[in-house]
Amino acid sequence: MERKISFVEGKFYHIYNRGVDKRIIFSNKHDYDRFTLLLHVLNTSENLKIRDLLRGKNFNELFKIKRDDPIVAIGAYCLMPNHFHLLLTPLVEGGLSKFMLKLETAYSMYFNIKNKRNGALFQGAFKSQYLDTDEYLKYIYSYIHLNPAKLKDKNWRKYGPKNFDSLREFILNYEYSSVGEYKKNSAIVTAPSNFPEYIKEYKTEKEYLKTMVDDWLNYETEEITQGNPV
Template structure:
């Protein structure tokens, strides 16, 4: 069960993250990624939800009426052995309830599917208060650029070899919210509710520019160290 002693406050923003125990893979294939994203939507509800009944109904998961939501999710990214979420609670206990439902539901699914028992995640999920405006804006780039490691594992140490190709990779990475922020019309966009968050990027072009600047910045810094 994913619980922790940190106190959350309504209207504040938080970076939530966790990885697999012993750094193990927690998303083994498309079905795993899809289930977690489905749960990001379904667990964000004040009512109890039966995933099996909803999926068997043949209806679109992301059209299910969740009644009152527990949190607003601004961004997320799933990597093979960890995940990141930016969220703000609607009530002081909303984020804790949401994360408990999410991690417990996914762990039960994963263990049953893989015929395993025991803990899936590395202890309690981690939470960091994004109280500073500059830090919250940075998180959008940091989280959405995580998949660059799958394109070029040594990019932090050596810099990006091809900025255009790296950007194309992350912008089409389907297990993060970046495609939604860039205007792609897909059902998963229903996971997000950006209304409580600051409007850092007035257009898709602004978001793209920000990501390019971070990719180029890290690369230029590394080149400077090597010269």
């Protein structure tokens, strides 16, 4: 069901959702790739038939499809086994809600057909947080890209990383987030030009991760967090 909330063009939002009953929603590489592809091809005002779109094209070709009329700009994304995070800004009126409706519907249909199941895949309507300050935007950008760290070291936030270099390599090479697009300066799913310059400025990979960790720690220390992300 499409939620009855107004999202303002040019403002920034953290969008997230998890599987119903915290179930796994990405069980293999094909699932992750499918959702990532949907992030790209569904970002349009056109009403596409995914089955027709996929026919006769390989995975890499689909990412070359031009989107002349995107309805949102994606600043960051991260897919985890049972949930996902997106940093979005709507480009047209109603764009964010329309995009999320198309995204969750298309992926749910794919997942249910593949796994021969019925019913809701996600835990209700997607959740949203309005990022009303630069500090909050930096925090969420960092939070999204640091999310995979808990797969490598589940207590890193509480006790600090066991091995910072190893954790850095894991995060910067995590296949199912937008960190690779920033690392390679190659925007495919993301649209960095629609977001403040400061969220993507770094000189080295080591500095990039340290900056993200610092932004996350500084925001937590100041105790100005709004809400509790997944």
